Amino acid sequence: MIPPQTLQDGRTPAESEDAAVQAASGEPTAAEPTAGEPTTGEPDVTQAVYALTDRSRAASRLLASATRAVKDRALRAVAAALTERQDAVLAANALDVEVGRVNGTSAYLLDRLNLDPTRVAGLARALEELAALPDPVGSTVRGQTLPNGIRLRQVRVPLGVVAAIYEARPNVTIDIAGLALKSGNAVLLRGGSAAAHTNAALVEIIGAALEESGLPADAVLSVDQYGRAGAAALMGARGRVDVLIPRGGRDLIQTVVRESSVPVIETGEGNVHIFLDESADAEMATDILLNAKIQRPSVCNTVETLLIHSGAAAAPAVLDRLAGAGVRLHVDERAKALLPEGTASEPATDDDWAREYMALDLAVGVVDSVDEALDHIRRWSTGHSEAIITNDLANSERFIAGVDSAAVLVNASTRFVDGGELGLGAEVGISTQKMHARGPMGLAELTTTKWIIQGEGQVRQ
Amino acid sequence: MIPPQTLQDGRTPAESEDAAVQAASGEPTAAEPTAGEPTTGEPDVTQAVYALTDRSRAASRLLASATRAVKDRALRAVAAALTERQDAVLAANALDVEVGRVNGTSAYLLDRLNLDPTRVAGLARALEELAALPDPVGSTVRGQTLPNGIRLRQVRVPLGVVAAIYEARPNVTIDIAGLALKSGNAVLLRGGSAAAHTNAALVEIIGAALEESGLPADAVLSVDQYGRAGAAALMGARGRVDVLIPRGGRDLIQTVVRESSVPVIETGEGNVHIFLDESADAEMATDILLNAKIQRPSVCNTVETLLIHSGAAAAPAVLDRLAGAGVRLHVDERAKALLPEGTASEPATDDDWAREYMALDLAVGVVDSVDEALDHIRRWSTGHSEAIITNDLANSERFIAGVDSAAVLVNASTRFVDGGELGLGAEVGISTQKMHARGPMGLAELTTTKWIIQGEGQVRQ
Incomplete structure (x- = not known):
């Protein structure tokens, strides 16, 4: 029998989750003083975030037509770079952990934030496993030839620009970036401020590995430098961001569902x-x-x-x-x-x-x-x-x-x-909503479809 | 060659569409004075609309387990009742048209509002055609037996409670009600105020025909009596309404997209x-x-x-x-x-x-x-x-x-x-969004899925 799970600080995971949300949504820490940070989307921040979405959009066009071979090579390059540049990741992470400790962050949250060589190796291995999965892009959902000779195909294509808002967990940065890349999407990340140094190091390493592999570094960008205002700008970027994925506790998810004009994939809570x-x-x-x-x-x-x-x-x-x-x-x-x-x-x-x-x-x-x-x-x-x-x-x-x-x-x-x-491969999360995807979501749920209709001059009668 | 389309009032359809939106979203008419009508969701109206969503939810449970035979019989009963009770429909419609004429409604909008025996026959025929289509509910999307013997099936199930907000076009009332019934969903309608008498007559006829067929009359309900406040309450009924479908011009659709917390299926505009x-x-x-x-x-x-x-x-x-x-x-x-x-x-x-x-x-x-x-x-x-x-x-x-x-x-x-x-049968609309459905939407797009997982005591290792 498995012994009951206990947390180092004696709280239940559910209680700690709430604290994590607060930490992630911009509660003041030494690393992120409130003085300089607006709480809602200010014009300057909104314009800066929109400029990032433009770069994401341009990158998403290149990614959408990247072959599986190129994407898998890039995923393996990121995995290799994580291992090679592990010291830089761990140094940045040590800084975040130290700041958290000074601010009195709970042992449970510090543990989620903390990286060590074993955990970095685990992240690299997850990317390797993602590279081994089939590519959802380009698969034909249905198709037929009409009586008039027109050929129809409905094929899977990437969503385009995916954004994620999540808590101070560096593993989510790698997880979401990997899933987005494999499914041909560019991604805009808003990680928890408490993991800002780690996430910045990870995004830089990913970008360099992507460029080496022939993919745009802009495929993985972060809005972390804009704090809460950046998150607010992302939630308001309908038409610029195709889907927003909140990852974390109930409060985080419900806040995003309530405030976002961008379509949200709601994951999570299981009573x-x-x-x-x-x-x-x-x-x-x-x-x-x-x-x-x-x-x-x-x-x-x-x-x-x-x-x-x-x-x-x-x-x-x-x-x-x-x-x-x-x-x-x-x-x-x-x-x-x-x-x-x-x-x-x-x-x-x-x-x-x-x-x-x-x-x-x-x-x-x-x-x-x-x-x-x-x-x-x-x-x-x-x-x-x-x-x-x-x-x-x-x-x-x-x-x-x-x-x-x-x-x-x-x-x-x-x-x-x-x-x-259930045999769906990598999991984006478990959707408790009815639209788009319901239940465990795999790579296919990070795609949409496009009808391709080919003829030789047919017109409608 | 087909002659250019002209409108009776000399305006282009696009221009008229805007007028239709204004009419539909509650601009004052003789039939709907502003004095008594609040412009946002007032508590009383919200509670009244929520009470309707409760009735819809209860009806949706019965509909979800209705067999195709029962649903098709109900669709044919509605078609027959429309024909039999045509005089009542036309009388109610004449009242709406007369009110519109007195209020100076354009000839184009009056034409869209107007019913005659040929148009009623067309609505009845559309319902008969819907009855002849396959039922999306219960079809297996994918399935397999896992190595441990667990049987998995992902099957289509109705969304539950579908709401529609649309303009003063009585044909949409029949159209949406028919599509919802066939796909096993209960529906809450908010038609244009300018068609209030016609829509009330149609909803009453549909309800009676449903009851005769062994389905709940509450499967098709209207919030028209609550005017704009009713529409606002529908848009805020997240968790009570599963999906909201706006049907109409750009302004109507964009208003619903912007203001609704209920997931919206965005259809339409084609540049x-x-x-x-x-x-x-x-x-x-x-x-x-x-x-x-x-x-x-x-x-x-x-x-x-x-x-x-x-x-x-x-x-x-x-x-x-x-x-x-x-x-x-x-x-x-x-x-x-x-x-x-x-x-x-x-x-x-x-x-x-x-x-x-x-x-x-x-x-x-x-x-x-x-x-x-x-x-x-x-x-x-x-x-x-x-x-x-x-x-x-x-x-x-x-x-x-x-x-x-x-x-x-x-x-x-x-x-x-x-x-x-494209061979999808009846069309709910053409989605220009990327989530849930993209392009022409058929009956399957009014469903979600449910995983059914069956074993003999298996536990996870």
Whole structure:
């Protein structure tokens, strides 16, 4: 069994995430004094960011027609440069970490910010793996020849200019830059101010490696020097930026969704439910619940609420095992009655039904039917993933049809809702929205399509 | 040859479109006095509209699991009811037309508003045709069995609650309601106030026919009674409304794009270019240009700018034929030099390069290369469709790769960029955005997907 995850500063990852958002969205640090930094898009900053989007657009045209061979060579060149120039990256990172330490940044956030030779090697390896994946650009989605002889093809093409707003995590800089390059997009980055030195070093190294590989250095640019005003300018750059990807905690994502006029790919929050049906096998249920809650509590496909059918014989054994594994149970009155004598628990409130703990906590409630479980899920779910554990075929079908989330699972751990596990290759994130992409997003979701229509002079009748 | 389109009030369709937007977005008319109508979402109206979205959501759940047979029966029942209750529809419509006439509404707008037995029959026929199309819901986009035995399927499911904001055109009410029903979505309509009586009659008839067919009447609801405040409440109903479709002129669409927090499917504006390359055949070029400009000037896939290679021998003949067909030419200096003696023309300004005439007007410019044509298109295009007429293979490929629009055509009329012509069946509109859908949108674009993941107790390693 995997031991419960603990953080060095004793806070849960969810709590730390909020702090990270504040840090990323421009709370004052020694590295970024408020005095010189405007809080909304000022004209000068907006013009400067627009000038950057022009450079990104020009670069995106070259990238769009780059062959897979050239893009993969560039990805490998970036990987090699990261290894060769590791000392410069680590020196810049040490500066960011030191500034953070002086400012009292939590150990959890410092750990996310910190790079060491092992982590840099991991980033380089991820780029190598990306180079080995198929290129989504140019693949034909559908096509046919019309009766009048016109040939139609709908092919995948890059989106163009992708922007990302994220927290002080240098790995996201490499991650997003790699995904964008592979899918033929130019990218504009707004990383957390707390990682400014590291990100600047990374962007410089990427740019030099791109140029050596015959691609424009402008394919990866940063607006970090403009602080919050730069982020605001990016969010307002509709028509200049094709899509904006926020990466981070709930507050960061919701702020971007609310303020951006650029289309946003909303990823993330997973208030994931598992419904233990009356007919569920106790052993299967225990295995799935333990895996879904404990294997990696801080990620979005971890279960957060267990709904139990009032007639489920498996329930007490499952709850006993979860409690024994260190899971803190937040129970309603009927669920409390199912707990073995002496098992610690707290009463569940609406906050518990709503919350993505991202920690070893689990809300537990009892319902009398699949429909009642579906009602609860409709009220509280974030639309990420929901699972049923059952041996009843009709209930399984009812659950599949009734759940309106990106993924619905039957008798499998919710931890499988992941791009790599589902065979999509590299993952941009997990979309909880319905437009463009829903569920795990791979490289294809960073493309759009173009109709190519070829004839010999045909006109419409 | 098709005679030039003229409007009864002597204005071009583009000009009339603006008037239509104003009318649709709540300019005072006798039918809708400003006194009682708030201009932004007031709390009471917001709550009332939210109550409607709750009813839509409940209806959408029933629709999502309705079989194709039930949905098609409902579509045919609506068609039959339109025919049977035609008198009520025409009476309500006569009232709207009379109010419009008293208010001095233009003949063009009155014509768009007006229904007669032939038009009602056309609406009924469109619903019958929709019933004959395949159902996008439930189709499997992709699927596989993983090495661990887990079965994956990504299937199409309805978006849920679709809202539409459009102008005083009763045909859009039937059109959007039919498309939404067929794709399993509930729909909330905000039609133009100038068509309020007609739309109320249509929604009532649709609701009764749905109930007779075993589907909820709430599947098609209107917020028309709340005027502009109702439209504002719809635009702010993120999470309650899954997608908002504006249908109408540029101002209407841009207002919705700017103000909506609900994801918008942006359709429409087509500043369409044709590039006449050096090697273009004169006869083919003439046929394509006449078809693309004259067959139906008021639609978005009509050509608005002709770019001519400075060495194109075909140019004078093509321009002569266009002028002879009644096309008003707006030319730059070099294009003017290509006109036969005595051909009328006006000098082209930036306004001409930017404008979607939707009338028998054409901007004409001369360039020295494919790249120069691409530069012009990048600057002025709305991303709808662009065509090249050429016999040069390299230039054709360069043009296809260089154009960043929903459709790129080689040696074919831009009028083919249409859902019906491309074999997509019924058309929701033509998307000029890159997210979710690009180009002609059919029924599938009114769906999202859901991953269905089935196992026998598998957990993640």
